[in-house]
Amino acid sequence: xxxxxxxxxxxxxxxxxxxxxxxxxxxxxxxxxxxxxxxxxxxxxxxxxxxxxxxxxxxxxxxxxxxxxxxxxxxxxxxxxxxxxxxxxxx
Numbered sequence: 459x460x461x462x463x464x465x466x467x468x469x470x471x472x473x474x475x476x477x478x479x480x481x482x483x484x485x486x487x488x489x490x491x492x493x494x495x496x497x498x499x500x501x502x503x504x505x506x507x508x509x510x511x512x513x514x515x516x517x518x519x520x521x522x523x524x525x526x527x528x529x530x531x532x533x534x535x536x537x538x539x540x541x542x543x544x545x546x547x548x549x
Contacts, residue, residue, distance in 0.1 A: 462497070462535075464490050474524045477515035486525070496534050503530035 467488050472481040491497045509526040512518070
């Protein structure tokens with residue numbers, strides 16, 4: 459198990475602060491996983507058409523700041539009892 463289990467971590471994320479404006483790479487804090495959650499070490503991510511739609515704030519009330527990129531691949535970094543550290547995840 460990772461030495462960060464139960465701890466808040468800092469990592470880099472592409473943050474959207476306004477609709478249609480360039481994403482800003484910055485450090486963010488991530489809370490430890492709760493019951494039935496895992497922390498993933500993301501290796502690859504991308505923006506899907508839904509991310510772009512919300513980034514452009516078309517047809518809905520804009521909510522910013524926002525972190526996009528829910529389609530990702532990585533491995534389990536901090537886990538609960540139901541997974542192994544070697545398990546891969548595709549989100």
